Amino acid sequence: MLRRDFLKVISILGFSLIFKIKEVKAEKGGKTMAFVEYKPINFKEVRPQLWQMDGISQKTMDEHIKLYEGYVAKYNECMKLLENLSDEEYNKANATYSLIRSIKVDITRAIGGIKNHELYFGHLGGKGGKPEGKLLEQIERDFGSYDRFLKELKATAMAARGWAWVAYDYNFKRLFIAIGDEQNTFPIWNATPILGIDVFEHAYFIDYGTARAKYLEAFFNSVDWKVVEKSFESLKL
């Protein structure tokens, strides 16, 4: 490892070796970066029930986790590129093509791929049923009834090319069902997603072919509403 790279690792790890950080600062023309490599969640360890579901196979889960880990790798790669971007590249910033544009656009797909999948895997592996408590109250207030909510959510998932989300919107003070055609399309500001349904074909093609509605049935039979209720309650509205 080059001495320069070694010092960079030290600065990334956040050790307070001031004199060495000073050297890194000098090398980067006075700029320091705070990027810390993101590590994928080990879902096999923290959520083994994902591999014990009735309607979504272990093979689908194994393949799906590989895709998630790919998004993590690309996020780290993009951040490293940004960290090391030369002044020449900064000066070449251009809206038709430039390296900084490419990184800034594509990193949003990686970040979406991480956050969407962590949400999705985090509330799968349950027994389905129906939400209770404050979440059910909010659903009934915002959608009239749980059945009405479910109808809209299932139809949104059928109409999406990538994702259907249930998010709490802080401006409108209500739950909103949102659609995503990609990991990074149609997000709405100032809203927190509490439920996500992956409807990319990789989420169901091994088990159901093109029959997405059957996969959605399996999803709702495997969703852990307790996790979704907890996410909603953690918003402290």
Ligand SMILES: [Fe+2]
């Ligand atoms: Fe996915």
